[in-house]
Amino acid sequence: MNVSIDKNSGYCFGVEYAIQMAEDELGNSAELYCLGDIVHNRMEVERLHQQGLRVIDREQLGALHDCKVLIRAHGEPPETYELALRNNLTLIDASCPVVLKLQNRVKHAFDASQRQDGQIVIYGQPGHAEVAGLTGQTGNRAIIVMNEADLDQVDFTRPVTLFSQTTKSTAGFYHMKQLIEERIAAAGGTVESFDANDSICRQVSNREPQLRKFAVEHDVIVFVSGRKSSNGKALFSVVNQTNPRSYFVENEQELSEAWFEGAQSVGICGATSTPMWLMQRVADRIQEIGAAVPA
Template sequence: MTIAIDKNSGYCFGVEFAIQMAEDEMEESAELYCLGDIVHNSMEVQRLYAKGLRIIDREQLKELQDSKVLIRAHGEPPETYKIALENNLELIDASCPVVLKLQNRVKHAFDSTKSYNGQIVIYGQHGHAEVIGIAGQTQNEAIVVTSEADLNKIDFTRPVTLFSQTTKSTKGFYHIKASIEQQIAQAGGSLENFDANDSICRQVSNREPQLTKFAAEHDVIIFVSGKKAPTARLFTRCARRIMPEAISWKMPMN
């Protein structure tokens, strides 16, 4: 029997960078707070907890004073930085560079759309930490769409600027793009007033075709993931390539 590990498996570089920053900081600090789970992997969260990393939510952040707080790879909205200034918090910013670039693009687009009554639309998961950070660049005026069912929130007679959460599927983004174009045409609008920006991280999106190839080369796939990890799409890729009864689905304990 031959056992192989997919060379493309594991965390993306943004998450690896955040974990490294946390470990480096904890070598000098007895305790470090992190706004949300640093990674969707309970075993890794527990390992870092033993080193002194404490997970807090946004409500707890408001009560925290004179402490160090790590911003994970997902990024944060402007409100978080404002709270840090008010509460004398030192931020260890591990925001992914890809996410920061997207936040800047969204803010610039939002400031520009005010002059012509445009709308910022984000293709992403409602309540996801990255989406919260992106929407914060628009004073939370951005319209978040997860599927076609959400498109009724958009006024198709007004200009639309579309962005995507960096970890969404490329196929899903272009499906939403096509649906918006169709709705604009039906509303009598002009496609010249529609600006679609593919802001998906290719390190993440390229995993799908790479995993499809890997799955096709093996008889059994053992897919290891945390319960909170957004890996259902990748798991489905495996399921399409091998017999369902040959698939093992293993998650670490909470």
């Protein structure tokens, strides 16, 4: 049984940058705080914990003084930086440049919308760290939508400016854009009052066609990702639609021998938050299974 890892899978630039910053800082100190999981992958979080990275939540952040805290790639709202100044915290800011640019765009769009009685709408996952950072640019007044029902929060007689969480599905964004256009028309408005901004990271969106091609090249696909990863859920959906013999796992312990019966070729791929070392560990385990499973 042939087993191969998708060369286009694994960390995006933003995640790789954040982890490198964490490792560099831990090389000089025994302990470093991180506001939230540095990456939505339990295995990688555990690896870095062994090196001294301590994950904290917002309540714990408020109790910290005179120490260093890592800001992960997802970015943070303005109030996090204000708290850091009050508590004399040194921030190791590993916010992804793509996310920072989007935060700036959202802030400028919000300021402009205030003069026009408009609304900022963000296509994204409620509660996601990146979305929290984006809505923070609007004083938490942005409307977050994930599906058509969420659009009931929007007043379509007023101007609408749409952005997307950087890791959402491109198809999902354009579907949401179409739904908003239909709602505006039904409310008697015009498309001139609607500004749709495709703010999805191209390093993420470009993986969709690459994954479709990879998925059809193999009998079985094993997609490796943390279950909390928004990007992982979106990309697995792409893979599963292309190849129904696709399976989602967090690590090699979740593999089932039955998945590989009759398979000649197995492809391994993952999210932008999936480390290459973990995909390799899964590949090694599948090789062991392949030696015991009849082709």
